[in-house]
Amino acid sequence: MFNNHHLCLVLVPISNRQVPLCECSHSFLCLVFYYKKAPLPSYLLHLSLKAAPTMAQGRGSASPATLTVAALICLVALTHQVHAATYTVGDTGGWTFNVDSWPKGKRFKAGDTLVFNYDATSHNVVAVNKAGYSSCSAPARAKVYKSGKDQIKLVKGQNYFICSVSGHCQSGMKIAINAAA
DSSP: OOOEEEEEEEEEETTOOOOOGGGGTTOSEEEEEEESOOSSOOEEEEEEEEOOOOGGGSSOOOOHHHHHHHHHHHHHHHHHHHHOOEEETTGGGOSOTTOTTTTTTOOEETTOEEEEEOOTTTOOEEEEOHHHHHHTOOOTTOEEEOSSEEEEEOOSEEEEEEOOSTTTGGGTOEEEEEEEO
């Protein structure tokens, strides 16, 4: 016979403080995490951890402590994903002229995703260094994105992006973002 142990993990937007505790009533441990920004809508993740047979029934029993450690490892992985945010550059206006002030007042972290929406027949996105950003020129071998719906993950530190179409960067089609760790 197997012992069943359950861990209920609930991820809830900070704006919604109502926790679906009824979903966790059969669990031995219920963890609730509130988040401000996440790329996913709120959802309930229910991990059902099945223990090995007890010692009386054979080798390799798993105690609730062992299951808790396993659950916490899963939790750490999920917490990292929950803290990453997705931002649409330029908001509803998208990646366009005079977007250079869009990052002001926003707090970015390494791992956050920037979504660049634009007309791919007229624009592009080029990841550049500080010199390329300042001079509005793409260095040799710079990464050029041209899908019109590019998703770029921020790295720790300064991240610079420009449109390399002639005159566009000079017209404010560039952003500089400092991503914290």
